[in-house]
Amino acid sequence: MVAPVARVLIVEDTPTQAEVARALLRDLGHEIRVAETGAAAVAEALAWRPDAILMDIELPDFSGFEAMRRLRAEGLETAIIVVTAHGSVNHAVEAMREGAVDFILKPFAKARLTVTLQNALEKRALVTELAEVRAQLSRDRFFGFIGASAAMQAVYRTIESVAASRANVFITGESGTGKELAAEAVHKASPRAAKPFVALNCGAIPRDLLESEIFGHVKGAFTGATDTRLGAARIADGGTLFLDEIGEMPLDMQVKLLRFVQTGAFQPVGASKAERVDVRLVSATNRDPWAEVEAGRFREDLYYRLYVVPLEMPPLRDRGADILLIARHFLASFAREERKAFRGFAPEAERALMAYPWPGNVRQLQNVIRNIVVLQDGARVERAMLPPMLLRLGAARGPVERPVFEAPAPVAPAPVTPGPNAGPTREPAPAALPPLSPEPIHVLEPAPPSFEPLAVVERRYIVAALDHTAQDVPRAAALLGINPSTIYRKLQAWKTEDARGAS
Ligand SMILES: Nc1ncnc2c1ncn2[C@@H]1O[C@H](COP(=O)(O)OP(=O)(O)OP(=O)(O)O)[C@@H](O)[C@H]1O
Numbered sequence: 001m002v003a004p005v006a007r008v009l010i011v012e013d014t015p016t017q018a019e020v021a022r023a024l025l026r027d028l029g030h031e032i033r034v035a036e037t038g039a040a041a042v043a044e045a046l047a048w049r050p051d052a053i054l055m056d057i058e059l060p061d062f063s064g065f066e067a068m069r070r071l072r073a074e075g076l077e078t079a080i081i082v083v084t085a086h087g088s089v090n091h092a093v094e095a096m097r098e099g100a101v102d103f104i105l106k107p108f109a110k111a112r113l114t115v116t117l118q119n120a121l122e123k124r125a126l127v128t129e130l131a132e133v134r135a136q137l138s139r140d141r142f143f144g145f146i147g148a149s150a151a152m153q154a155v156y157r158t159i160e161s162v163a164a165s166r167a168n169v170f171i172t173g174e175s176g177t178g179k180e181l182a183a184e185a186v187h188k189a190s191p192r193a194a195k196p197f198v199a200l201n202c203g204a205i206p207r208d209l210l211e212s213e214i215f216g217h218v219k220g221a222f223t224g225a226t227d228t229r230l231g232a233a234r235i236a237d238g239g240t241l242f243l244d245e246i247g248e249m250p251l252d253m254q255v256k257l258l259r260f261v262q263t264g265a266f267q268p269v270g271a272s273k274a275e276r277v278d279v280r281l282v283s284a285t286n287r288d289p290w291a292e293v294e295a296g297r298f299r300e301d302l303y304y305r306l307y308v309v310p311l312e313m314p315p316l317r318d319r320g321a322d323i324l325l326i327a328r329h330f331l332a333s334f335a336r337e338e339r340k341a342f343r344g345f346a347p348e349a350e351r352a353l354m355a356y357p358w359p360g361n362v363r364q365l366q367n368v369i370r371n372i373v374v375l376q377d378g379a380r381v382e383r384a385m386l387p388p389m390l391l392r393l394g395a396a397r398g399p400v401e402r403p404v405f406e407a408p409a410p411v412a413p414a415p416v417t418p419g420p421n422a423g424p425t426r427e428p429a430p431a432a433l434p435p436l437s438p439e440p441i442h443v444l445e446p447a448p449p450s451f452e453p454l455a456v457v458e459r460r461y462i463v464a465a466l467d468h469t470a471q472d473v474p475r476a477a478a479l480l481g482i483n484p485s486t487i488y489r490k491l492q493a494w495k496t497e498d499a500r501g502a503s
């Protein structure tokens, strides 16, 4: 545990005594330096950072105790052994009070010095190791992330251990769990951090432009290509290329990407020569990638090339008290931005935040807090300021109130003027966006909760948000704290499902 060679600073103003100590320690193989005054000891210790100090108490300028105080004030955590010619109890007590690990009397025998020093070094190594382990176990921030839960510690560890390599990383996780943040963290923790991080959302780029977005094109390659344009792969050279929503990539494009992943070479659209770059690929999807392979929508060979290191982002509801850490962080930063006085949450408000299942994950939490800060005033966020939907669904997990799943309301508490399509146009659709003030639900009898499949609830929510926004997908997505492409995808899937059901 202890490095075989330690750096030891001997603080001793009598040269003959310093020489005795030096000779003893040198035999043990340690690196030695000597300081003859208190001032020299402090300067040397701060500059050289020894593992241990043998500190004489009577020094020409100030006492060894004073030197210890100054070192502690500088935050130096070296193991200090106090050496003194007096066998006085007072000295021993003061030495310990000043933070010495041990106390040794002059003249000392070699064996005594050896054991004392060895013990001191081991103790210090343990303390350092413990501090490191603690820091590892309980980090509550990591690059852009906030969160101290065990689930997030595992994420931090994976990112850290993969960052140094070139291995491709594949991030999965529900919408709003921080996949993009994770991709950025992989980049920032890596030796590529000084080079570009280029993010490309495969779901947001029209099919026929995707190839040119990734690989670039030469002038005249197609109608509208008036200039030569660099693609994301070239711009990310030396850095990281983040292919977001990789599940949306059309099959023909997957073939081209596979070739690039295999060889590191690509051909810009319309170019005759291939180019070579050095990029690390990070991909993300909120679908189950293997299910996509099995359904024939994603190439198996490409899957294996990209899915080298899997990184799964846990849903927010599985992160325990991280919900509050993140909520408080957003509250502080939005309050600063909006010049509002909010300082924290009332305990009942925190309980409601903890009880809600957060289907839209961190992004939804972010939207909820932003809406509160924008629309409300006060020093504390009270329970009544939370969106009603959150109180209703959150109550489903609490013991007192009966869950009300029958008519969930859309997420945003913002007072939006209802559009022409707002309101219950479908069955069973919820009414228009509820008012900001919560309708307290007091159901006294402990009735068993009536659950519905999550997919049914999800569909009803999305349909409600669409109705509320006059079928404006980006706005509905913003209300729900998800990506527009998620809604487009769901709509497509429901159409297929409904058609199948009807036939
Ligand atoms: N642990 C976290 N701490 C603080 N902020 C977070 C955390 N996770 C995510 N965020 C923030 O939440 C928002 C959503 O995160 P991000 O865009 O990375 O999610 P995503 O998984 O890529 O979502 P989608 O699937 O919808 O694309 C961002 O504003 C991000 O900064």
Ligand SMILES: [Mg+2]
Binding pocket: 179, 180, 244
């Ligand atoms: Mg994303």
